[in-house]
Amino acid sequence: MTTPASAPYLSTGRAYSRRQFLRGTGVALALPFLDAMLPAFARGEGAAPPVPRRMLAVCNNLGLLPEKFFPELAGPDFEPSPYMGMLSDHLDALTVFSGVSHPDVDGGHPADNCFLTAAPHPGSGGFRNTISLDQYAAEQIGHLTRFQSLTLGVNVQQGQRSLSWTGSGALIPCEEKPSVVFKQLFLRGTPTEVRAQEQRLQVGQSIMDAVAGQVRSLERNVGPRDRERLDQYFTGVRDLEKRMGEARAWENKPKPVVQVPPPTDPTSPREYMEKVRLMYDMARLAFETDSTRLITLMLDSVNSPAIEVEGTEITDGYHSLSHHGKSAAKLAQLESIDREHMKLLDQLFTTLKGTAEAGENLLDRTMVLYGSNLGNANTHVTTNLPVLLAGGGFKHAGHLAFDRERNYPLPNLFVSILHRLGIPANRFASSTGTMRGLDVA
Numbered sequence: 212m213t214t215p216a217s218a219p220y221l222s223t224g225r226a227y228s229r230r231q232f233l234r235g236t237g238v239a240l241a242l243p244f245l246d247a248m249l250p251a252f253a254r255g256e257g258a259a260p261p262v263p264r265r266m267l268a269v270c271n272n273l274g275l276l277p278e279k280f281f282p283e284l285a286g287p288d289f290e291p292s293p294y295m296g297m298l299s300d301h302l303d304a305l306t307v308f309s310g311v312s313h314p315d316v317d318g319g320h321p322a323d324n325c326f327l328t329a330a331p332h333p334g335s336g337g338f339r340n341t342i343s344l345d346q347y348a349a350e351q352i353g354h355l356t357r358f359q360s361l362t363l364g365v366n367v368q369q370g371q372r373s374l375s376w377t378g379s380g381a382l383i384p385c386e387e388k389p390s391v392v393f394k395q396l397f398l399r400g401t402p403t404e405v406r407a408q409e410q411r412l413q414v415g416q417s418i419m420d421a422v423a424g425q426v427r428s429l430e431r432n433v434g435p436r437d438r439e440r441l442d443q444y445f446t447g448v449r450d451l452e453k454r455m456g457e458a459r460a461w462e463n464k465p466k467p468v469v470q471v472p473p474p475t476d477p478t479s480p481r482e483y484m485e486k487v488r489l490m491y492d493m494a495r496l497a498f499e500t501d502s503t504r505l506i507t508l509m510l511d512s513v514n515s516p517a518i519e520v521e522g523t524e525i526t527d528g529y530h531s532l533s534h535h536g537k538s539a540a541k542l543a544q545l546e547s548i549d550r551e552h553m554k555l556l557d558q559l560f561t562t563l564k565g566t567a568e569a570g571e572n573l574l575d576r577t578m579v580l581y582g583s584n585l586g587n588a589n590t591h592v593t594t595n596l597p598v599l600l601a602g603g604g605f606k607h608a609g610h611l612a613f614d615r616e617r618n619y620p621l622p623n624l625f626v627s628i629l630h631r632l633g634i635p636a637n638r639f640a641s642s643t644g645t646m647r648g649l650d651v652a
Contacts, residue, residue: 263568264603264632265504265577267494268345270374272323273512273533274583275549276542280597281309285612297553301560302609304574305601306649310613311621312586312594314641319591320513322584324382327374327507329622329640340380344625344639345505350378351634352504357461358395360505361497362386365486367511374507385509389474389489396493396502397466398473467500483510483518483529484551491559498577499566504632523547533588556581560601571604578603578628594618603631606652623647 275294282289291299295307316325318334325333327343345360353359362375364385375383386392430438474492477485487510494506515529525532525544532548535541556579563574582598585591595615600607605627613619622642627649629636 263501263504263576265498265506266345266348266580266603266628266632267498267506267508267577268327268374268580269508269510269582270323270326271510271512271552271581271583272320272326272372272585273529273588274585275552275597276545277587277595277597279546279549280307282307282610285610287607287609289610294549294553297550298557298560301557301564301574301601304560304564304607305599306605306607306609306611307599308596308611308613308621308624310595310615310618311598311624312596312618313621314618316584317593319585319593322593323372323509323511323513324374324376326582326584327625328376329625329642330380331641340376340382341640342378342380343374343376343507344628345375345507346377346383347636347639348629348632348634349505352632356501356503357464357466358497358503360507361392361494361503362507363392363490363493364509364511365490366480366483366515367509368514372509372511372514374509387486388476389486389493390476392490392493393473393496396497396500397469399466467502469496469500471496480514480516481519483512483515484520484555487552487555488558491555495559495562495566495573498563498573499568518548520547520551535589537589563602574602575604576602578605578631580624580628596621598624600624600628600649603628604652605631606650608648608650611646611648619647624649 279293280295282292282295284290289295289307291302295302298305313322313325313329313331315331316322316329317332321333321338324340327345328341330338330341332338333340345362349359360375362373362383362385364373364387367373367385367387369384369387370382373382373385375385377383430441433441474489477489490508494508497503497506512529512533517525517528519525523544525548527541527544529548532541532545535545559579560574563577563579564572566573568576579601580598581601582596584593584596586593586595586597595618598621620641620643622640623644624646625639626636626642626644627646629639630645631651
């Protein structure tokens, strides 16, 4: 016989419902899962990294022409493909992967929301996403900087697409205006705005004080395993309060000063490439000032019109071009678009490498993950994804080639990234370990 989820479960003392709350002075604190309710799940604890390590994750949801992206030979001394040749100044600082994908992530275009979550079957009815890589990391190290993370986008279909998802599978909206990002990073609000933010943070303070008596009573009336879980849970609440206090403290700390003017927002979605360039600039400035260590950037090519590319007349919408059907005219325009992406990526790597930090450079300290949810947009396949990783202090392997028919799990790379951030996670999503062949320098 199945017991309804809302029914109380027996403990050593009294019965508790999953819906029960501790209440006091206007706050309500939901209880965690206990043996007295439902089986508990473990939450791994991560440690802060000893030195700043950062991650920028970029997804172009229409991918790249695979025959131009993937090198033919594997290993550190691979012959660069046409697109990798455009990154020739940085080949010693990057690894390109072939034969990787997210197990069971299918559905074509809906898979872009799963690029950093690897949640299976995004096109199925009732699909619910899971936590994204950046937000998983933010739970561990986000409190170390003014902004736990930044979620950015270009031409994003708001409310429908994002790379960042919470632990409950809720979408975090993308910020699309570089001027707004710049203001958040570097421009201090008016005294009234600062006070309002402090008040919002103050509301979340002292939750444990408000419910202290009920906490003690609850701990006396549950079994030993539940007391241990409650202790862990309340420790987490106290940690959250600490992080909120730290966030409050940030409101009274001066923001960094940068010697660059605020950006001017492009007004047309056709200015797609200029938007990408500006978002790369914002990411670099955010990392350079250690304002955050975790940034995602969704390039919503599906939602983009006929974009502007220097030196090429683009005659059709980006999505329409991706369904080229081997049309020579469409393929030529797509290659021009792809090459512009590589050009901007090359510029990003160059500026990061040219920024010194503690005896290294910013590219040494920053992992730039660039890829797509589609291996081939023309056919909507979600296998053999075009992915590269640059920087981050890895001993880069050139071209890591895996089986293009039976793909290697891309989430293994995510575990390696988490370790480099100082988070000792054993697994993430459908991973089976760390990325084979990718070592730390």
